[in-house]
Amino acid sequence: MKTGIKDLPRCCFLSGLLLISLSFTIAIAADNTKNPFAGNAEAIKAGEKLFDANCTDCHAGDATGIAGPNLTDDQWTYGGTDADVFQTISKGRKGGMPGWSGNLKDDEIWRIISYLRTLATKK
Numbered sequence: 001m002k003t004g005i006k007d008l009p010r011c012c013f014l015s016g017l018l019l020i021s022l023s024f025t026i027a028i029a030a031d032n033t034k035n036p037f038a039g040n041a042e043a044i045k046a047g048e049k050l051f052d053a054n055c056t057d058c059h060a061g062d063a064t065g066i067a068g069p070n071l072t073d074d075q076w077t078y079g080g081t082d083a084d085v086f087q088t089i090s091k092g093r094k095g096g097m098p099g100w101s102g103n104l105k106d107d108e109i110w111r112i113i114s115y116l117r118t119l120a121t122k123k
């Protein structure tokens with residue numbers, strides 16, 4: 001196909017647009033430091049279901065721990081900020097904590113964290 005000179009601006013405009021939307025997507029995807037569902041009642045319910053389905057074998061139904069540690073106290077081996085806990089769940093930790101980024105979406109991990117925060121405040 002021959003590309004005439006007058007086709008150029010349109011092609012540049014389109015790829016420019018693509019670049020802009022791409023960088024927005026990356027910016028959103030990269031913000032794994034703040035929980036977008038903090039305190040959200042529906043997210044907490046969904047998080048509880050996800051926790052029950054995936055995490056209770058090792059952390060117990062009430063998250064106080066079996067093979068994995070207690071997640072309801074304020075002791076965090078790998079840090080207790082939203083960013084730390086997200087990283088732990090998403091990527092896993094060397095002492096036997098599997099990474100979940102292949103099985104859970106970022107949004108689902110945040111919902112689990114919302115749920116875990118409600119357990120922590122009960123103490």
Ligand code: HEC
Pocket residue numbers: 051054055056057058059067068069071075076077078079085088089093094095096097098100112
């Ligand atoms: C196969 C067992 C297993 C499963 C399933 C599991 N964990 Fe873990 N988890 C562990 C172990 C073991 C550790 C401790 C790792 C370490 O100390 O290096 C851990 C550590 C953690 C920590 C870090 C605690 C701290 O003190 O920093 C968090 C948070 C956590 N798990 C959350 C979860 C969530 C949420 C799920 C479900 C999506 C889950 N885990 C599923 C075994 C498991």
